[in-house]
Amino acid sequence: MFHKLFFFLIFSIFLQMNTISAYGELQSARAMEIQAAFLIKFSSYVKWPEEAFADARAPVTVGIFGRDPFGSAIDEIARSFNANGRNVEVRRFKDPAATHQSHILFIPASEMERMDEITAVLSGRSVLIVGNSPEFLNKSGIINFVMVGKKIRFNISRTNCQKMGLDISSKLLSVAHKIQ
Amino acid sequence: MTFPQFRDLSINIKLTVIIIFSCLLVSLMASGFFIGREIISFRRSVVEDLSGLARVIGINCTAPLEFMDSETADEILSSLSARPHILQALLFTADGTKFSQYQKPSLSLENAQELRDHFKETKLQLLGEAHHFHKNHMALSVFVGKPGKTIGTLVLQADQSGFHAILTRLIYVVSGIFTTTLLLAALLSSLLNRVVSRPILELAETMERVRREKNYSIRAIKNSNDELGVLVKGINSTLDDIEKRDEQLLVAKKTAEDANLAKSQFLAQMSHEIRTPMNGILGIASLLLNTSINEKQYQFVHTIRRSGESLLNLINDILDFSKIEAGKLELELIQFDLREIAEETVDLLSERANEKNLNLACFIHSAVPAHFEGDPGRLRQILMNLLGNAIKFTNRGEVVLNIFLKKIEGNSAYLRFEVSDTGIGINKGKQKEIFCAFSQADGSTTRQFGGTGLGLAICHQLVSLMDGEIGVESVEGQGATFWFTTVFAISSFNESLSDRPHQPIALQKFDAVILVAEDNPTNQIVAQGLLEHLGCRIDLADNGKVAATITAKKNYDLIFMDCQMPVMDGYEATKQIRKAENLAGTGPTPIIALTAHAMKGDRERCLAVGMNDFITKPFNEQQLAIILSKWLPDTCIKNLPGPPTKILKNRATQSTQVHIDESVLNSFRQLQQPGKSDIRTELVSVYLRSSPGIMQSLQQAAEKNDSEKLWQAAHTLKSSSASLGARRLSSLCHELEIMGRETRVDDPLQRVLEIESEFKTVADELERILSGV
Numbered sequence: 001m002f003h004k005l006f007f008f009l010i011f012s013i014f015l016q017m018n019t020i021s022a023y024g025e026l027q028s029a030r031a032m033e034i035q036a037a038f039l040i041k042f043s044s045y046v047k048w049p050e051e052a053f054a055d056a057r058a059p060v061t062v063g064i065f066g067r068d069p070f071g072s073a074i075d076e077i078a079r080s081f082n083a084n085g086r087n088v089e090v091r092r093f094k095d096p097a098a099t100h101q102s103h104i105l106f107i108p109a110s111e112m113e114r115m116d117e118i119t120a121v122l123s124g125r126s127v128l129i130v131g132n133s134p135e136f137l138n139k140s141g142i143i144n145f146v147m148v149g150k151k152i153r154f155n156i157s158r159t160n161c162q163k164m165g166l167d168i169s170s171k172l173l174s175v176a177h178k179i180q
Numbered sequence: 181m182t183f184p185q186f187r188d189l190s191i192n193i194k195l196t197v198i199i200i201f202s203c204l205l206v207s208l209m210a211s212g213f214f215i216g217r218e219i220i221s222f223r224r225s226v227v228e229d230l231s232g233l234a235r236v237i238g239i240n241c242t243a244p245l246e247f248m249d250s251e252t253a254d255e256i257l258s259s260l261s262a263r264p265h266i267l268q269a270l271l272f273t274a275d276g277t278k279f280s281q282y283q284k285p286s287l288s289l290e291n292a293q294e295l296r297d298h299f300k301e302t303k304l305q306l307l308g309e310a311h312h313f314h315k316n317h318m319a320l321s322v323f324v325g326k327p328g329k330t331i332g333t334l335v336l337q338a339d340q341s342g343f344h345a346i347l348t349r350l351i352y353v354v355s356g357i358f359t360t361t362l363l364l365a366a367l368l369s370s371l372l373n374r375v376v377s378r379p380i381l382e383l384a385e386t387m388e389r390v391r392r393e394k395n396y397s398i399r400a401i402k403n404s405n406d407e408l409g410v411l412v413k414g415i416n417s418t419l420d421d422i423e424k425r426d427e428q429l430l431v432a433k434k435t436a437e438d439a440n441l442a443k444s445q446f447l448a449q450m451s452h453e454i455r456t457p458m459n460g461i462l463g464i465a466s467l468l469l470n471t472s473i474n475e476k477q478y479q480f481v482h483t484i485r486r487s488g489e490s491l492l493n494l495i496n497d498i499l500d501f502s503k504i505e506a507g508k509l510e511l512e513l514i515q516f517d518l519r520e521i522a523e524e525t526v527d528l529l530s531e532r533a534n535e536k537n538l539n540l541a542c543f544i545h546s547a548v549p550a551h552f553e554g555d556p557g558r559l560r561q562i563l564m565n566l567l568g569n570a571i572k573f574t575n576r577g578e579v580v581l582n583i584f585l586k587k588i589e590g591n592s593a594y595l596r597f598e599v600s601d602t603g604i605g606i607n608k609g610k611q612k613e614i615f616c617a618f619s620q621a622d623g624s625t626t627r628q629f630g631g632t633g634l635g636l637a638i639c640h641q642l643v644s645l646m647d648g649e650i651g652v653e654s655v656e657g658q659g660a661t662f663w664f665t666t667v668f669a670i671s672s673f674n675e676s677l678s679d680r681p682h683q684p685i686a687l688q689k690f691d692a693v694i695l696v697a698e699d700n701p702t703n704q705i706v707a708q709g710l711l712e713h714l715g716c717r718i719d720l721a722d723n724g725k726v727a728a729t730i731t732a733k734k735n736y737d738l739i740f741m742d743c744q745m746p747v748m749d750g751y752e753a754t755k756q757i758r759k760a761e762n763l764a765g766t767g768p769t770p771i772i773a774l775t776a777h778a779m780k781g782d783r784e785r786c787l788a789v790g791m792n793d794f795i796t797k798p799f800n801e802q803q804l805a806i807i808l809s810k811w812l813p814d815t816c817i818k819n820l821p822g823p824p825t826k827i828l829k830n831r832a833t834q835s836t837q838v839h840i841d842e843s844v845l846n847s848f849r850q851l852q853q854p855g856k857s858d859i860r861t862e863l864v865s866v867y868l869r870s871s872p873g874i875m876q877s878l879q880q881a882a883e884k885n886d887s888e889k890l891w892q893a894a895h896t897l898k899s900s901s902a903s904l905g906a907r908r909l910s911s912l913c914h915e916l917e918i919m920g921r922e923t924r925v926d927d928p929l930q931r932v933l934e935i936e937s938e939f940k941t942v943a944d945e946l947e948r949i950l951s952g953v
Contacts, residue, residue: 154247169243172243174244175246
């Protein structure tokens with residue numbers, strides 16, 4: 001029993017250290033480029049309830065809250081992307097109250113203090129909340145980018161996802177690093 | 181050895197080859213098609229399977245590719261280990277970089293290298309939707325991603341050994357099909373043989389048999405009503421026709437042969453029928469000539485006899501010819517003396533030559549053997565014909581018979597006879613024709629010279645029978661030389677054939693009692709007259725029965741027996757006479773058959789019943805005399821004084837040129853009237869008295885070279901010499917006369933000297949002949 005606990009502690013510390021250093025790289029410009037592409041691609045692996053869209057042709061709205069870490073690169077990616085017959089538009093939000101207008105909402109690490117505020121707004125809404133901060137999934141996040149080795153991967157919280165009424169494709173789940 | 185060409189092979193083999201070949205071809209094509217289709221469909225299914233798999237894998241790899249999750253991609257690809265035939269899987273991103281790879285764990289290094297090499301070779305192609313078959317494996321590539329949005333390429337490389345296994349199985353199947361096809365083809369061809377080739381072969385065999393056996397009654401068997409049946413029917417009906425025609429031809433041939441036989445028999449019968457009255461005519465004429473008649477009557481009777489003899493010759497020719505035509509002429513094989521035959525023939529013709537003032541001579545080469553075995557009668561006939569013709573067609577000059585020996589081989593002597601004349605000759609174009617029947621050099625010849633035109637045809641046939649050849653060499657207007665060759669066996673029997681002194685028969689008289697059995701009154705008169713003229717005493721019997729009765733009572737020196745008589749014929753009578761003689765123990769009386777049949781076989785029949793000899797009607801006095809001298813005992817023969825036999829012997833042995841032809845002198849005896857002085861003596865003494873003067877004028881004319889006087893003197897001497905039979909002298913004078921007339925005498929003195937010397941010889945001989953009188 002003691003041994004188990006000991007190993008768990010050691011493993012946790014190791015994991016913690018690894019995560020800290022990884023999150024540092026996660027914010028680099030190159031990593032952000034990849035995250036932008038992933039963010040847009042998520043739109044084709046997630047199924048929203050019908051009432052989430054005004055009509056069958058309505059675009060998927062990808063929102064970025066607060067300070068934009070992607071820049072214009074994400075707009076470029078979105079323009080040429082097609083998610084199951086819908087176009088993708090990128091919107092930037094400053095006010096947490098407006099974030100419910102998005103289908104996918106990215107909350108950068110710098111805006112994590114306002115996480116609770118945003119989740120309160122989005123409660124009962126079908127928005128895929130994506131971030132790249134530690135403990136993101138424990139704070140109602142659904143997909144959180146992580147650094148695995150030198151690669152960008154992501155973890156998915158199926159619990160939070162179900163809470164939001166979203167259906168994530170098994171394919172996306174199959175490439176997730178961890179699923180909670 | 182050369183391979184036989186396909187067209188020369190038996191139809192049987194041809195059919196088999198064709199059937200097997202076409203069956204194999206069809207099965208080859210079918211198998212090829214089948215294998216091709218199998219391969220194509222197999223490959224298609226392989227491609228479909230593989231591309232289906234690739235698509236599933238591709239779809240599964242979409243997310244890993246999009247989210248660059250190579251681990252997941254590796255995981256997905258590693259699931260291919262459940263498919264053992266997948267050797268390698270490669271996942272590329274859209275920009276061509278390798279994203280993930282799977283390799284079959286058991287893959288050997290070489291195989292892996294091979295796959296890599298192969299991939300490198302086909303990389304460009306594989307960067308699209310494509311597949312490619314390699315030796316041992318195939319590669320297939322598919323796009324990953326949604327249509328229009330390619331995010332990568334998946335390449336699968338799969339093992340092809342399954343395909344090879346299938347290919348091997350297919351080859352086994354096809355071999356099986358091939359073997360079955362061959363067996364079926366063999367079966368089929370044997371069936372076809374039964375239906376098609378066997379009837380053809382049978383037909384061919386039948387035709388071959390017909391050809392080989394020349395048997396046109398063989399028929400082919402018809403088994404079907406197809407074209408072969410038609411062929412068989414056609415051939416059979418052709419054979420029917422041939423057989424029918426053969427039968428008709430046989431009948432026609434038989435008819436023709438029968439007709440020919442009937443013709444020959446008719447001719448023989450007619451000749452026989454004509455001979456009997458001819459016997460009367462000739463016999464009575466001869467008898468008449470021996471009676472006291474005046475010169476005019478003598479001329480008339482002589483003409484009758486001459487005409488009768490000509491007629492008889494014609495009949496003999498026709499009879500011979502019909503016998504030859506009927507194939508009934510057979511040669512005898514008896515011993516003979518060639519010199520005797522030649523001289524007899526020349527003797528017989530000398531009178532005719534003399535009449536025309538011709539020189540007739542006979543030369544027998546010294547190498548020619550004396551005695552032969554053969555048919556002297558036929559040889560004499562040929563010589564008579566040729567010499568007779570020569571005399572007939574020669575108006576002046578000479579006729580010479582030459583006999584040469586060509587060679588001796590074993591016991592056979594090859595002789596060549598040549599009869600040369602100085603007559604009219606024969607046109608070159610006609611020289612072949614004249615040996616054909618009824619042909620003379622010219623139709624006008626017959627009118628001018630008479631004759632049947634059968635003589636040379638008969639000679640030709642006779643010479644052929646004697647294994648010889650006959651021919652002529654002639655220049656028209658300059659005489660002709662007829663020649664023929666014969667082969668005779670040399671007789672080893674060297675004894676002289678006639679032991680009696682060779683005497684002119686006409687000089688013999690016979691003191692004998694003779695019975696003549698003859699039913700025909702004319703012939704009775706003839707036989708009686710001729711025999712009485714020969715000095716015999718004659719009894720007559722009307723038939724064989726009378727003859728047999730008379731001979732039982734009276735002894736005769738000789739019997740002449742006609743063969744065909746009423747009541748009892750000559751054959752039966754002879755048998756009875758011989759029987760009676762046996763009983764009485766008296767010596768056999770010579771019985772001579774008198775027959776009008778000139779056919780061979782008669783002689784044998786006569787001899788078989790016991791007759792001794794035979795004589796053919798019509799006969800003349802000379803023939804009778806020969807028979808009498810042959811069969812009567814010597815005591816019955818009275819030799820009349822005649823010319824010394826020495827001269828005759830001389831001639832017979834030397835066979836040189838004759839100075840004096842004593843037959844000419846003898847002919848004067850015919851004119852001798854009983855009780856008058858000898859005509860010959862008178863003629864000879866006149867000739868001997870007058871000739872020296874002529875010789876003198878010849879000499880003078882020669883000295884003066886006076887052609888006119890020369891030919892006149894020569895002419896005179898020629899005529900007087902010829903009439904006494906001094907032939908050589910006569911012909912020498914004749915030559916001089918001709919040259920004198922043409923005033924082209926070269927060396928007249930030499931010629932006169934020749935004539936002088938010949939005259940001296942002639943004078944000596946004449947004196948010798950006369951001294952014998």
